[in-house]
Amino acid sequence: NAGVTQTPKFRVLKTGQSMTLLCAQDMNHEYMYWYRQDPGMGLRLIHYSVGEGTTAKGEVPDGYNVSRLKKQNFLLGLESAAPSQTSVYFCASSYIFGGVNTGELFFGEGSRLTVL
C-alpha cells in the first residue's frame, strides 16, 4: 500500500545549492503534480504532468524544473535554491475515469525543505 512516496522527507540547503525531489507512485496514475504548501496560503501548483514525457507549468513555476521520464516517477528540481523556496512540497497523482480526470488527488506525505 505504498501509494505516493516522496524522498527525501527533510532537507536543508544553502542559498544557491541545487537539489532534486523524487516522487514515485505505484497506482499507474496518468497525472502527477507538484504543489508547495506555505502557512496561510493553502497549496499552490508548481508543475504538473499529464503523462510520461510531458510536463506543464502551474501557478508558481519560477525557479523549478520537472521531468517525467517514467510514468511512475515525477522529479522536481531546484537549480539554485533561494530562501523563498523554503516550504513543504507535496507530490500528488490522479487518474482518469470515463475519459475525464476526476480531480481526486492522492498525496504523498510531503518533503520539508529549508533554504538558509
Add this chain to the structure above:
Amino acid sequence: AQSVTQLGSHVSVSEGALVLLRCNYSSSVPPYLFWYVQYPNQGLQLLLKYTSAATLVKGINGFEAEFKKSETSFHLTKPSAHMSDAAEYFCAVSEGENAGGTSYGKLTFGQGTILTVHP
C-alpha cells in the same frame, strides 16, 4: 479563472458540537468541488467531492457538504465533532467536465481552516 475563499483560518468547537467550515468559490465554468483533510505531518486526503450529481454530498468520517450554486458555496458540516476530527481542512475547486475534460485535475485550494476540538 477560479478561486476559493475559506472563511475563518481557525475554528474551535467542543466535542459533540456541530462543525461548520465555510467555503465560497468562483469559477467561470461549472465546477468540481472538493474538501480535503490534512492531519499533522501528513499529506492531504479526500473527504468528499461534488461533481455535478447530487448537491448534498456525503463523505468519510460523518462529514457532508452542500453545493449551493446561488450562493457559490460548498460548506462542510458534521453534526457531532470528535476529538479525532482535529486537523486542517482545505476546500478546493477545479473546472468540471464542461471544460472538455481538459482541467487535468488541476485544483485551486483555499487557504485552509484549522479545526480544534475541545473536550
